[in-house]
Amino acid sequence: MSRWIRIAAVLALMSWVGLATQQARAYPSVARTTKAACAACHVSPAGGVELTDAGKAYKADNTKVPAGDVTGAEYIGSNKCKMCHMKEYKSWSETRHAKALENLAAAGADTVKATAAMLKVELKGAADKADECVVCHTTGFHLAGGYPAADSTLNANVAFVGCEGCHGPGSLHKAAAKEDKKKTINRGVTENLCKSCHTPEMSPKFAFADYKAKGVHEIPAPAPAAAPAGK
Numbered sequence: 001m002s003r004w005i006r007i008a009a010v011l012a013l014m015s016w017v018g019l020a021t022q023q024a025r026a027y028p029s030v031a032r033t034t035k036a037a038c039a040a041c042h043v044s045p046a047g048g049v050e051l052t053d054a055g056k057a058y059k060a061d062n063t064k065v066p067a068g069d070v071t072g073a074e075y076i077g078s079n080k081c082k083m084c085h086m087k088e089y090k091s092w093s094e095t096r097h098a099k100a101l102e103n104l105a106a107a108g109a110d111t112v113k114a115t116a117a118m119l120k121v122e123l124k125g126a127a128d129k130a131d132e133c134v135v136c137h138t139t140g141f142h143l144a145g146g147y148p149a150a151d152s153t154l155n156a157n158v159a160f161v162g163c164e165g166c167h168g169p170g171s172l173h174k175a176a177a178k179e180d181k182k183k184t185i186n187r188g189v190t191e192n193l194c195k196s197c198h199t200p201e202m203s204p205k206f207a208f209a210d211y212k213a214k215g216v217h218e219i220p221a222p223a224p225a226a227a228p229a230g231k
């Protein structure tokens with residue numbers, strides 16, 4: 001193997017490992033490191049599986065950070081989704097996601113110590129003030145409109161794993177005309193996304209189907225296949 005090919009292979013491996021390590025921390029971790037809008041890399045302004053050409057280039061080589069001139073969506077808080085999606089809001093509010101930061105604040109000192117040791121982080125103060133913990137227990141951590149927000153009403157509506165923790169920032173979706181609603185929010189919430197928080201360390205019992213059924217919100221069953229013609 002030529003020396004250059006070997007060097008290129010090592011560099012590719014390094015950037016892959018770099019990306020993989022970033023992804024081990026709650027999506028959209030890439031947005032935190034690059035400060036680019038979701039729409040710079042994702043087809044939907046709320047993120048998700050489909051990447052733009054700039055997003056694909058970044059995935060292949062994480063030194064190729066897209067220019068920061070794309071304006072994107074901001075986090076607006078779960079109470080803003082409530083008025084149009086009452087059913088999901090009500091059932092979500094009964095899940096543990098709705099208490100994720102509260103439960104972090106209420107965790108006993110021994111639990112916090114053991115969790116920190118397991119994650120190999122050193123906490124300087126309370127768990128609910130430590131970035132190392134808060135990142136997975138809130139919505140849009142350190143992103144526009146996300147937790148912590150200067151506005152106290154907004155802050156109270158991102159201080160948990162809210163709607164936008166899975167569906168992405170919703171300001172453009174809220175403002176969109178009816179025909180553009182579906183394009184402006186992340187509809188394809190994947191196992192991969194859950195696992196960016198439900199890591200093997202933090203959530204050893206995680207199983208997608210089981211967890212989706214018990215802890216997201218009511219999800220209507222897929223419509224039954226149309227009855228055959230003539231029936």
Ligand code: HEC
Pocket residue numbers: 027028030031034035036037038039040041042046047048049055058059065066143168169186188189190191192193
């Ligand atoms: C600099 C480019 C970039 C930016 C900016 C960015 N992402 Fe991503 N995002 C990626 C890449 C690359 C992946 C990994 C895709 C893969 O591995 O196939 C990804 C993955 C994701 C995933 C997981 C998709 C899945 O289900 O597997 C979500 C969700 C996501 N991003 C949301 C967001 C959100 C929300 C924002 C804005 C707050 C954002 N991203 C900003 C590049 C970016």
Ligand code: HEC
Pocket residue numbers: 076077078080081082083084085163164167169170171173174178179181182185186187
């Ligand atoms: C002003 C009303 C309104 C607000 C506010 C709103 N939505 Fe929506 N949303 C809609 C409508 C209408 C649709 C369906 C569009 C369609 O069927 O074409 C939709 C669709 C969706 C879908 C896709 C549903 C599907 O069929 O796949 C998701 C996910 C979603 N909204 C999440 C959110 C989240 C999260 C928020 C808050 C950040 C939010 N919405 C705020 C009106 C709203």
Ligand code: HEC
Pocket residue numbers: 024025026096103104107111112113115116119121127132133134135136137196197198199202203204205206
């Ligand atoms: C990578 C994301 C992530 C990080 C970082 C993280 N957590 Fe969590 N935490 C989770 C998930 C996911 C669960 C739910 C696991 C389950 O029930 O399967 C959880 C659950 C918990 C619970 C149980 C809550 C309850 O209702 O009993 C406590 C306590 C907790 N975490 C504390 C911490 C502390 C302390 C830190 C920082 C040292 C931390 N977490 C960092 C994702 C994370």
Ligand code: HEC
Pocket residue numbers: 078081082085088089090092093097161162163164165166167187188189190212215216217218219220
């Ligand atoms: C923990 C992740 C998660 C959170 C938090 C979450 N959702 Fe969802 N949502 C999902 C998943 C998973 C689906 C199903 C997608 C599928 O079937 O492929 C879904 C589907 C939906 C749909 C389309 C299906 C339907 O119910 O009609 C809407 C609308 C929606 N969510 C709105 C919301 C709103 C509003 C909130 C906050 C109150 C919210 N979601 C919070 C994961 C989440």
Ligand code: HEC
Pocket residue numbers: 026096097099100101103104135136137138161165166189190191193194195196197198208210211212213214215216
């Ligand atoms: C932003 C990080 C994050 C994402 C994304 C996320 N979760 Fe969670 N999830 C948590 C945290 C943190 C907890 C623990 C909350 C608590 O107990 O205080 C949790 C708890 C849960 C629980 C309760 C577990 C129990 O033992 O009762 C279920 C179920 C769950 N999540 C399912 C999902 C599913 C399914 C997805 C993807 C569709 C998902 N989560 C995405 C962070 C996340």
